[in-house]
Each structure stands twice: as C-alpha cells, then as structure tokens.
Amino acid sequence: MNIQWYPGHMTKALRQIKEDIRLIDMVIELADARIPDSSRNPEIKNLTNGKIHILLLNKADLAEDAVTTKWIEYYKSQGIFSLALDSRSKAKKREIAALIDKASAEKRARDLRRGIKNRPVRALIAGIPNVGKSTLINNLAGKNSAKTGNKPGVTKGKQWIHVNKTLDLLDSPGILWPKFDDESTGEALALFGAISDDVFEKQELALILYHRMTELYPGRLNDFYGIDENLDDAMVLPAIAESRRLLAAGGALDLNRAANIFLDDLRSGRLGKVSFEKPD
Structure with missing residues (x-):
C-alpha cells in the first residue's frame, strides 16, 4: 500500500521553520514511541543541524516499556538527549526540565562568558502531525497555550509560548516529508x-494492521475480538464487524465501521501496548 501525503500547507510550514531557525537555541523533536524510526522526519534533522537537539518519544504509555527503554538506550549511545514520556503526564515535567537544562548547559555557559545573563532558552517544538506537540507545550506551560486535537493539521501557524524565565517555546505545525522511501x-x-484518514482506503489499511498484529502479537486479536488469527483477508473485517455487531442499513455487516473501529482501537491503546519498530 503506497501512501504518500504532503499537502501544500506543509511546504509553507517547512519554509517557516527554515526562517525561524535563526531565532532558536534548541530543537525539541517529538516522535511516536510505537514507531520511533518512521515518525522521525529527516527534514527536521537537516534543517536544525548545529542546534541543540532533544528527542522525546511521546505516547510511551501506549508502547511496550522494554522496547522503549531499548530505543532510549540506543539514542543515548548516539549522543542524542532523549526521554520517553506521555506528554499529558504532569509527572514528567521535572524530567523534561532537567533534560533541557542538561542539554543547554554549554549554551548558558557560553552566554555567561559573553556577559549575557538570565536569557531564556528558545526552543522549537517539532515533529510529525498528531504526535502531541501542542499537548506537551500546554503541559509545560501549565495552561492551554497551544491548540490540540486528535487529528493531523490542528496547529496551523507560528505560536510563541513563554513557559517561565528560563524557557520560551515555539510551536510549529506537524510536517512530513515529500516522499517516503518505502x-x-x-x-x-x-x-x-x-x-x-482521507487519503487512503481504511479497509485496506485495516488488513495491513491485521497482519502486523498477528505477526507481532499473536493471540491479542483473538483475546480482544474473539476472532480467528488465520483468516483469509476477505474474512477479517466481516469477523470484526460480527464480533462487535456492526450492521449497516438492511442488516449487512458494516465493514467500513469495522475498519474504523479496528484502527481506533490500535491508536487509543485499547488493543494493548504495541511497538511496531525495534532498534537493530
């Protein structure tokens, strides 16, 4: 299934980030802990080369703890400041603040040598769509400073948020890159x-999810839906629809609703913690 999505507003957002780079000291990149490799935009790394870089694996509460720990160890071995978190969790605020403080230590020492005192670190929050950037900002700032939503494209323009006397954050729209390599x-x-969700066929994607789940987490779908995990593709969505009693007009099984519910059960964590990518 060849999915590509790069709407015009992302080109504009990328151009804006290029202009804003000169204004910032640090990049705080968010990736999805369930797919850390696929959810890191290579354009961000290219654009922010030379800036202090922090990587936060968000939605770690929805990923396997042991796998996420291995990812953090991997990134630290690469010299990357990294932390796993749930951006909604108040408990992680101190850890994030400590990581920002550690990553910016050289910058603050350099400012002091130049006679610059008490200037806040200016950080760009960057990442793919719907990865939780605005939620993180609101958590750190302690107020609803940035717009949030459960679908890509909520953040449209530039937003500066003053967190405290040591940190200013610049929110940015979620961006992908022009072409996925695979x-x-x-x-x-x-x-x-x-x-x-408007740019691909959900029923086809649901079948891909079925095969990934049965390969990586055998028994999980049987436990959750009560369905056979050796079904032919044509029988997967009817089995889910029947297990959830999803009926369309006329009493036929509603396969579109079955696909929607299957994908939502994954994204929300109702299927359990999953890690679809692991560090080599």
Whole structure:
C-alpha cells in the first residue's frame, strides 16, 4: 500500500521553520514511541543541524516499556538527549526540565562568558502531525497555550509560548516529508494517525494492521475480538464487524465501521501496548 501525503500547507510550514531557525537555541523533536524510526522526519534533522537537539518519544504509555527503554538506550549511545514520556503526564515535567537544562548547559555557559545573563532558552517544538506537540507545550506551560486535537493539521501557524524565565517555546505545525522511501513508513504513519484518514482506503489499511498484529502479537486479536488469527483477508473485517455487531442499513455487516473501529482501537491503546519498530 503506497501512501504518500504532503499537502501544500506543509511546504509553507517547512519554509517557516527554515526562517525561524535563526531565532532558536534548541530543537525539541517529538516522535511516536510505537514507531520511533518512521515518525522521525529527516527534514527536521537537516534543517536544525548545529542546534541543540532533544528527542522525546511521546505516547510511551501506549508502547511496550522494554522496547522503549531499548530505543532510549540506543539514542543515548548516539549522543542524542532523549526521554520517553506521555506528554499529558504532569509527572514528567521535572524530567523534561532537567533534560533541557542538561542539554543547554554549554549554551548558558557560553552566554555567561559573553556577559549575557538570565536569557531564556528558545526552543522549537517539532515533529510529525498528531504526535502531541501542542499537548506537551500546554503541559509545560501549565495552561492551554497551544491548540490540540486528535487529528493531523490542528496547529496551523507560528505560536510563541513563554513557559517561565528560563524557557520560551515555539510551536510549529506537524510536517512530513515529500516522499517516503518505502511503503512501510507510510503505512506506519497512517496506522498511528499521522496521515489524514482521507487519503487512503481504511479497509485496506485495516488488513495491513491485521497482519502486523498477528505477526507481532499473536493471540491479542483473538483475546480482544474473539476472532480467528488465520483468516483469509476477505474474512477479517466481516469477523470484526460480527464480533462487535456492526450492521449497516438492511442488516449487512458494516465493514467500513469495522475498519474504523479496528484502527481506533490500535491508536487509543485499547488493543494493548504495541511497538511496531525495534532498534537493530
């Protein structure tokens, strides 16, 4: 399933980030802990080269703890400041603040040598669509400073948020990149809601999810839906629709609703914690 999505507003957003780079000291990149590799935009790394870089694996509460720990160890071995979190959790605020403080230590020492005191660190919050950037900002700022939503494209323009005397944050729209190198990247991004649901066939994506779940988490779908995990493709969605009693007009099984519910059960965590990518 070859999924590609790069609407015009992302080109504009990318151009804006290029202009804003000169205004910031640090980039705080958010990726999805369930697909850390696929959810890292290579354009962000290219644009922010030379800036302090922090990587936060968000939605870690929906990923396997042991796998996420291995990802954090991997990134730290690459010299990347990294942390796993749920951007809604108040408990992580201190850890994030400590990581920002650690990552910006050299910058603050350099400012002091230049006679610059008490200037807040200016950080750009960047990442793919629907990865939780605005939620993180609101958590750190302690107020609803940035717009949030459960679909890509909520943040449209530039927003500066003053967190405290040591930190200013610049929110940015979620952006992807012009072309995914392989089909699995587009599929992973679509599965976890980073791509608009309007640009692909949900029933086809639901079948991809079925095969990934039965391969990586055998028994999970049987436990959750009570369905056979060796079904032919044509029988998967009818089995889910029947298990949830999803009927369309006239009493036929509603396969579109079955696909929607299946994908939503994954994204919301109702299917349990999943990690579709693991560090080599």
